[in-house]
Amino acid sequence: MKRTNRFITILIFIFLYIPMAVLVVASFNTGKNITHFDGFTLQQYVKLFKDDGLLELLRNSLVVSILASLIATAFGTVAAIGINGLNPKLRKAAMSLTNIPMTNPDIVTGVSLSLLFVFVGSKLLGQRNSLTFWTLLIAHVTFNLPYVILNIMPKLKQMDESLTDAALDLGCTHVQAFFKVTIHEIMPGIISGAIMAFTMSLDDFVISYFVTGLDFVTLPVEIYSYTKKPIQPKIYAMFTLLFLLIFVLMVISNVIQLMGDKKRQVARGK
Amino acid sequence: MSKELIRLRDLIMEFDGERILDGINLYINDHEFLTLLGPSGCGKTTTLRIIGGFLTPTSGTVIFDGETINDVPPYKRQINTVFQRYALFPHLDVYDNIAFGLRVAKLPKQEIDARVKEMLEIVSLRGYENRHIDSLSGGQQQRVAIARALVNRPKVLLLDEPLGALDLRLRKDMQNELKRIQQALGITFIYVTHDQEEALSMSDTIVVMDKGRIQQIGKPEDIYNEPKNAFVADFIGESNILDGVMLEDYRVKFFDREFQCVDKGFAPNEPVDVVIRPEDVDIVPVREGHLVGKVTAITFKGLNYDIIVEFKGFKWLIQSTDYQAVGSTIGIRLNPEDIHIMHKSEYSGMFGDYSSYSAEYDELTEDAGDEKE
Numbered sequence: 001m002k003r004t005n006r007f008i009t010i011l012i013f014i015f016l017y018i019p020m021a022v023l024v025v026a027s028f029n030t031g032k033n034i035t036h037f038d039g040f041t042l043q044q045y046v047k048l049f050k051d052d053g054l055l056e057l058l059r060n061s062l063v064v065s066i067l068a069s070l071i072a073t074a075f076g077t078v079a080a081i082g083i084n085g086l087n088p089k090l091r092k093a094a095m096s097l098t099n100i101p102m103t104n105p106d107i108v109t110g111v112s113l114s115l116l117f118v119f120v121g122s123k124l125l126g127q128r129n130s131l132t133f134w135t136l137l138i139a140h141v142t143f144n145l146p147y148v149i150l151n152i153m154p155k156l157k158q159m160d161e162s163l164t165d166a167a168l169d170l171g172c173t174h175v176q177a178f179f180k181v182t183i184h185e186i187m188p189g190i191i192s193g194a195i196m197a198f199t200m201s202l203d204d205f206v207i208s209y210f211v212t213g214l215d216f217v218t219l220p221v222e223i224y225s226y227t228k229k230p231i232q233p234k235i236y237a238m239f240t241l242l243f244l245l246i247f248v249l250m251v252i253s254n255v256i257q258l259m260g261d262k263k264r265q266v267a268r269g270k
Numbered sequence: 271m272s273k274e275l276i277r278l279r280d281l282i283m284e285f286d287g288e289r290i291l292d293g294i295n296l297y298i299n300d301h302e303f304l305t306l307l308g309p310s311g312c313g314k315t316t317t318l319r320i321i322g323g324f325l326t327p328t329s330g331t332v333i334f335d336g337e338t339i340n341d342v343p344p345y346k347r348q349i350n351t352v353f354q355r356y357a358l359f360p361h362l363d364v365y366d367n368i369a370f371g372l373r374v375a376k377l378p379k380q381e382i383d384a385r386v387k388e389m390l391e392i393v394s395l396r397g398y399e400n401r402h403i404d405s406l407s408g409g410q411q412q413r414v415a416i417a418r419a420l421v422n423r424p425k426v427l428l429l430d431e432p433l434g435a436l437d438l439r440l441r442k443d444m445q446n447e448l449k450r451i452q453q454a455l456g457i458t459f460i461y462v463t464h465d466q467e468e469a470l471s472m473s474d475t476i477v478v479m480d481k482g483r484i485q486q487i488g489k490p491e492d493i494y495n496e497p498k499n500a501f502v503a504d505f506i507g508e509s510n511i512l513d514g515v516m517l518e519d520y521r522v523k524f525f526d527r528e529f530q531c532v533d534k535g536f537a538p539n540e541p542v543d544v545v546i547r548p549e550d551v552d553i554v555p556v557r558e559g560h561l562v563g564k565v566t567a568i569t570f571k572g573l574n575y576d577i578i579v580e581f582k583g584f585k586w587l588i589q590s591t592d593y594q595a596v597g598s599t600i601g602i603r604l605n606p607e608d609i610h611i612m613h614k615s616e617y618s619g620m621f622g623d624y625s626s627y628s629a630e631y632d633e634l635t636e637d638a639g640d641e642k643e
Binding site for chain 1: 322343345351353354355357358359360361370371374418419
């Protein structure tokens, strides 16, 4: 039984990671044909860094992801603290409400956001072109928020409530208590929330497609249009780098979580 | 007499329609060591949290130094707290934990340093400045918590079952330590505990609470010797509580026999509760006894034997250093000062009968459950 389990686990990992392996290998291939590995080269990476168009797309994507994840983290932290302070019934209701957008199909979220932006932009603000970088950013913050809240809530629940009382007791106002005590306790949740928000943002295509204008295009939106023509090998190189970036971020996030839990165990073990 | 520092007037606290505090009236003098004593859920922690400013009473007033402070937030009160599980900040070391309040108050660096050092000295933790909180034992964490509160030189220190998590030996040491610190610094201590021994040995004044009401306020000796009702008599130490009738001043009748006593001021023939402490009963030969009973159980307790004796269907607990065989018949004598008379109360008949006594009795009643807030 144990052996079968292990076998299946390994099989699952192979299924999960083989596509990535193929991509990575393809990015180092000298030949144009992905079915045939001709030889090793870093040429695709060189080409990638010479392609200003691609780099600009990448830069756009990073700008939106970083800004959106930072804003969402700030708002999400405040929201999580607010939700945690509610009485149990309201807290449950609030958590269900924040969770629904996560399960909502992206296409529905994308279209509804797009309708909202166009309505507000053209009807209320009288803009001719209402879909811009700003609408894209607002959309990203919106769909990132639930992930941030979801990551911070457990940390708030684990935190000893009397720590806040102790801070107030020692002369802190509520705001001071947050920055001097609470934030340190929930930091692992804030970081993992921010990283998750960043990754969600970085690879979002569906929602971005509906809410961005022509003057600001992100990488996934552009790449999607490539599917009709052959993808150039330098794109493999870029994907490999992106994969690595996300992989490293996820590892960091997990390590931070683990370290936080361990510290807590030590502290509670007394 | 020192001056009054805190007064609680008609405090009522309700959570979701449930009444936690039901009219608390209490004053606390400067430099006093006052203990709120009671079982879990009696409202003692709630009272403490109201004084600390963490809860606002549903009605009633909290007066501090002549001013009503109902709506003053905790950070503006000259009161500091030692929390039940210490609530030390895990991201700071010992020094930074203790310096926390002084830094918030933006005191000059040298003064902070001097006061933290002084405090470390008082709680015997010199050399522990840079130790991480996780690396300290329970007793050491306790000391840091006390230092962190006292370094702010509060007028009042609130302590919420601070010794609950320590083992017996350490608890005894810390009791002495706390009393020493309180006397050395001359700060008012308001101490919450469910441990009657702790309350008796440390306090100037004990406030016994149950069901959100104060049952009795007094010096430890008075609370023990002159309990006001069956609840107090049972909660503070062991008590045999019997139904009696006060015939006239100094004369009480129970078990169909008249006894001399030292109590007076009751109505003629008033039904009363009679308290007899187990250690006050003298065991004598049968023919010399006021009452004659049969030994049904005996447990060795170290200092003495706990003996259960049946008198006319009612079981008493008697503590004696002499062994009595189970099944033997013994006589007892009661001197007038061994008998304490109380008015009947809502608690009459609920306590003081040892029919269901077992050796585990102590542990069962000393359940240190968290108080509902």
